Amino acid sequence: MGKYYYPQGGLPPQTHLTTERAIVTEAYTVIPKGVMTDIVTSTLPGFSNTRSWILARPISGFATTFSQLIVEIGPGGGAPKAEFEPGVEGVVFVTKGKVNLTLDGELHQLEEGGYAYLAAGATWGLENVSDDIVSFQWIRKAYERLEGYEAKSFVTSDAEVEPTAMPDTNGAWKTTRFTDSSDLAHDMQVNIVTFQPGGVIPFPETHVMEHGLYVLEGKAMYLLNNDWVEVEAGDFMWLRAFCPQACYAGGPGEFRYLLYKDMNRQIKLT
Numbered sequence: 549m550g551k552y553y554y555p556q557g558g559l560p561p562q563t564h565l566t567t568e569r570a571i572v573t574e575a576y577t578v579i580p581k582g583v584m585t586d587i588v589t590s591t592l593p594g595f596s597n598t599r600s601w602i603l604a605r606p607i608s609g610f611a612t613t614f615s616q617l618i619v620e621i622g623p624g625g626g627a628p629k630a631e632f633e634p635g636v637e638g639v640v641f642v643t644k645g646k647v648n649l650t651l652d653g654e655l656h657q658l659e660e661g662g663y664a665y666l667a668a669g670a671t672w673g674l675e676n677v678s679d680d681i682v683s684f685q686w687i688r689k690a691y692e693r694l695e696g697y698e699a700k701s702f703v704t705s706d707a708e709v710e711p712t713a714m715p716d717t718n719g720a721w722k723t724t725r726f727t728d729s730s731d732l733a734h735d736m737q738v739n740i741v742t743f744q745p746g747g748v749i750p751f752p753e754t755h756v757m758e759h760g761l762y763v764l765e766g767k768a769m770y771l772l773n774n775d776w777v778e779v780e781a782g783d784f785m786w787l788r789a790f791c792p793q794a795c796y797a798g799g800p801g802e803f804r805y806l807l808y809k810d811m812n813r814q815i816k817l818t
């Protein structure tokens with residue numbers, strides 16, 4: 549085990565996996581929670597009392613389709629009147645605390661597990677009216693419109709959507725899909741993937757979809773291209789298109805992650 553730099557001093561966190569070091573390759577990136585310290589935060593325009601960690605963004609030379617952030621809003625903070633880019637869709641998924649979402653004039657309270665799909669062109673704002681920090685994942689993508697289809701905003705939660713068992717897995721590998729995969733109005737999905745202890749992705753999936761993968765719960769060994777990497781709750785992975793991927797969730801508890809994927813559009817050829 550190597551030595552790690554903790555800017556705040558003191559002892560390293562209790563669970564200390566070998567992936568406490570960030571990994572950046574051409575096929576994938578791992579940003580372990582241990583390196584998301586106070587010194588690498590970004591302030592967000594339009595938000596007050598808020599800080600964020602930008603986990604993924606388009607990088608020249610790679611066809612990255614999305615950006616993904618951890619956002620923390622302190623009590624009284626938020627973006628009540630933020631004007632967001634009209635052509636950009638997003639998903640907000642709350643991982644801790646409570647936040648008020650005003651979406652096209654309607655008020656929703658999102659708690660842990662709360663999920664909002666914010667369609668391109670929607671008017672929305674977020675306010676933390678509680679006494680505690682709220683933390684959420686915010687995924688953004690330029691919406692690729694398809695004639696005759698229009699994705700609509702909606703609010704739901706992890707608890708409200710029944711996960712589907714993957715074929716031949718006895719329920720050891722399930723996916724919670726918040727939109728129908730065949731719905732052409734949607735050019736992306738943000739799903740939750742859940743493994744029971746012992747659950748696996750039994751072959752290296754290799755596909756055109758790019759992924760952002762934020763671990764919500766548990767730990768596992770994840771195959772990223774040629775490397776098996778230990779990951780646990782709070783870690784983030786970016787996988788470029790065609791990066792081979794598989795998983796072994798050894799337990800002791802469930803292993804769950806939020807999974808971004810781009811989909812349902814023709815590849816642009818010039």
Ligand SMILES: NC(=O)N[C@H](N)C(=O)O
Binds near residue numbers: 753757759793
């Ligand atoms: N790494 C993953 O969980 N991939 C999913 N099976 C997916 O691409 O939907």
